[in-house]
Amino acid sequence: MFKIKVVKTVTGKREEKKEVLRQALVKAAGHRISKLGLGGLRARDIAKDAGCALGSLYTVFTDIDELILHVNSNTLSKLGVVMEAAARRVDSPQDVLVALANEYLKFATENRNIWAALFDHRIPEGAGEPEWHVAEHLVLMRGITIPLARLLPTLNENQLAVQARILFAAVHGIVSIGLHGHFVAVPRRDLESQLTQFIKRIIVGYQSSSNKVDNIDLENE
Amino acid sequence: MFKIKVVKTVTGKREEKKEVLRQALVKAAGHRISKLGLGGLRARDIAKDAGCALGSLYTVFTDIDELILHVNSNTLSKLGVVMEAAARRVDSPQDVLVALANEYLKFATENRNIWAALFDHRIPEGAGEPEWHVAEHLVLMRGITIPLARLLPTLNENQLAVQARILFAAVHGIVSIGLHGHFVAVPRRDLESQLTQFIKRIIVGYQSSSNKVDNIDLENE
DNA sequence: GAATAAAAATGAACAATGTTCAAAATAAAG
DNA sequence: CTTTATTTTGAACATTGTTCATTTTTATTC
Numbered sequence: 001m002f003k004i005k006v007v008k009t010v011t012g013k014r015e016e017k018k019e020v021l022r023q024a025l026v027k028a029a030g031h032r033i034s035k036l037g038l039g040g041l042r043a044r045d046i047a048k049d050a051g052c053a054l055g056s057l058y059t060v061f062t063d064i065d066e067l068i069l070h071v072n073s074n075t076l077s078k079l080g081v082v083m084e085a086a087a088r089r090v091d092s093p094q095d096v097l098v099a100l101a102n103e104y105l106k107f108a109t110e111n112r113n114i115w116a117a118l119f120d121h122r123i124p125e126g127a128g129e130p131e132w133h134v135a136e137h138l139v140l141m142r143g144i145t146i147p148l149a150r151l152l153p154t155l156n157e158n159q160l161a162v163q164a165r166i167l168f169a170a171v172h173g174i175v176s177i178g179l180h181g182h183f184v185a186v187p188r189r190d191l192e193s194q195l196t197q198f199i200k201r202i203i204v205g206y207q208s209s210s211n212k213v214d215n216i217d218l219e220n221e
Numbered sequence: 222m223f224k225i226k227v228v229k230t231v232t233g234k235r236e237e238k239k240e241v242l243r244q245a246l247v248k249a250a251g252h253r254i255s256k257l258g259l260g261g262l263r264a265r266d267i268a269k270d271a272g273c274a275l276g277s278l279y280t281v282f283t284d285i286d287e288l289i290l291h292v293n294s295n296t297l298s299k300l301g302v303v304m305e306a307a308a309r310r311v312d313s314p315q316d317v318l319v320a321l322a323n324e325y326l327k328f329a330t331e332n333r334n335i336w337a338a339l340f341d342h343r344i345p346e347g348a349g350e351p352e353w354h355v356a357e358h359l360v361l362m363r364g365i366t367i368p369l370a371r372l373l374p375t376l377n378e379n380q381l382a383v384q385a386r387i388l389f390a391a392v393h394g395i396v397s398i399g400l401h402g403h404f405v406a407v408p409r410r411d412l413e414s415q416l417t418q419f420i421k422r423i424i425v426g427y428q429s430s431s432n433k434v435d436n437i438d439l440e441n442e
Numbered sequence: 443g444a445a446t447a448a449a450a451a452t453g454a455a456c457a458a459t460g461t462t463c464a465a466a467a468t469a470a471a472g
Numbered sequence: 473c474t475t476t477a478t479t480t481t482g483a484a485c486a487t488t489g490t491t492c493a494t495t496t497t498t499a500t501t502c
Contacts, residue, residue, distance in 0.1 A: 017469095017479090018479090037343075039343060039345065042458090042459070042460090044458095044459075044460090052480080052481090053480060053481045054460095054461090054481080054482065054483095055461085055462080055463085055481055055482065055483095056479085056481075057461095058461065058462075059480070063460075063461075064460070119403070120341075120343070122258075122260055122341070134403070162411065165407055166395055166415050166419055169394040169395040169397070169398035169399065170391035170392075170394050170395055171391075171394070172394045172398060173391050173393045173394015173395065173397065173398075174390040174391055174394065176390070176394065177386070177390035177393060177394075178390065182340070186383050186386055186387065194383065194387050198423075201422075201423055201429070202419075202422055202426060203426075204422075204425055204426040204429040205421065205423060205425040205426045208422070238450090238498095242451095263488070263489090264488070264489055264490085265487095265488075265489090273451075273452090274451060274453060275452080275489090275490090276452055276453065276490085276492085277450085277451055277452075278490095279489090279491080280450065284489075284490075285489070285490095443502100444501100445500100445501080446499100446501075446502100447498100447499085447500075447501090448497100448498080448499070448500090449496105449497080449498070450495100450498085451495080451497080452493105452494080452495070453495105454491105454494100455490105455492085455493100456489105457488100457490080457491095458487100458488085458489085458490100459486100459487085459488090459489105460485105460486085460487085460488105461485080461486080461487100462484085462485075463482100463483095464481105464482105464483095464484100465480105465481085465482100465483100466480080466481075467478100467479080467480070467481085468477100468478080468479070468480080469476100469477085470475100470476085470477075470478085471474100471477090472473100472474085
């Protein structure tokens with residue numbers, strides 16, 4: 001049993017403080033978004049909430065967008081946890097898909113603004129979001145792929161990945177438009193049962209022999 | 222004494238000019254959004270493109286959001302036209318639904334920014350969008366309801382309306398996430414066939430006797 | 443047609459907000 | 473404790489939506 005001496009600086013006060021500040025800023029931004037939505041976010045407010053000067057924000061993040069990115073990263077992490085927990089509560093692949101969809105609806109309903117920020121946030125101009133953050137969105141796929149593989153045993157990995165994205169996108173669309181008021185919304189109390197019914201229909205479609213998955217080559221995407 | 226102004230303005234030059242300016246502003250804003258997206262819209266640019274002073278914009282619209290609203294109104298109108306045309310090109314309700322979905326994908330692909338503005342635009346604070354504009358979104362439903370009624374003959378009008386919204390939302394989600402880069406996207410050339418397959422599966426689900434539409438009371442929404 | 447009144451167009455000024463930077467404060471090293 | 477390096481600070485800057493006093497245009501009256 002040896003101790004590795006990682007101690008170069010005895011205190012390491014600088015990095016420690018910076019990390020504390022980073023967390024405080026992400027937390028403050030998260031609270032603001034939760035309360036007021038992405039549109040209600042102000043650099044000055046975040047700094048005040050986090051107890052630092054306006055300029056300090058820019059010593060930790062290059063701009064507000066990067067800060068929002070980290071808030072979204074946290075949200076995806078939380079979402080991943082509840083989705084995986086939901087998947088574990090049932091057994092059959094059918095039930096898992098239904099449970100995942102309803103858990104997604106539940107999370108979106110109970111965390112409206114912070115969830116909406118995941119999809120409302122737009123990177124300003126040229127370069128898109130960093131690779132690591134794009135990859136984080138895959139937590140939304142992971143839970144879906146496993147039950148899907150059991151329902152569609154003839155698909156290879158790439159084909160499964162595509163089907164998972166399509167199914168997630170459909171569910172996301174229903175939840176998104178269901179909660180947003182673009183249309184006369186589906187009554188909130190019906191949304192859950194409609195979503196369940198929708199998933200069941202898709203599953204029936206998967207199992208229909210007259211409607212097998214096309215054998216399109218998806219290898220080289 | 223009071224004079225009643227029984228004026229019949231012979232020329233009506235004022236309203237005419239105002240209408241011309243209104244059109245010019247909407248057109249200019251539309252072009253900017255098409256090229257640069259909602260985020261690239263600047264009041265000063267719009268005014269310059271429309272050939273008026275910055276302040277004139279605010280004599281026609283109360284703010285930029287109202288102008289965007291009118292751009293979106295135009296977009297919905299165009300979308301409605303192509304969707305109805307697409308529906309008329311085929312016969313069976315199955316084919317109509319497939320055609321509508323693919324037409325929607327096509328429109329979104331070919332008019333990315335102006336289409337995205339329909340859903341990206343957020344009204345700033347309290348009061349939501351005006352009633353007349355919310356109602357315009359129903360053009361997206363109209364084409365769907367007719368074939369759906371033939372596939373689901375037991376549903377009443379309200380239930381059909383709900384199913385149409387659910388189906389549209391699912392398609393919209395697939396198109397939206399398919400075109401956006403949140404995830405490693407489904408390859409664009411596969412999106413159309415995936416969408417077609419998806420619609421066919423849903424239709425199979427509709428027709429499955431083991432999965433009838435729940436008899437939830439949807440009357441009082 | 444000229445004079446007058448009403449309305450609209452104008453663009454400078456204002457306010458809000460993201461970002462930068464020279465100066466002050468703080469931490470690390472000697 | 474002194475010196476040096478780094479960080480924090482908040483005033484200043486740049487951009488952008490919106491307003492408003494002034495100017496210009498349009499309509500009405502004689």
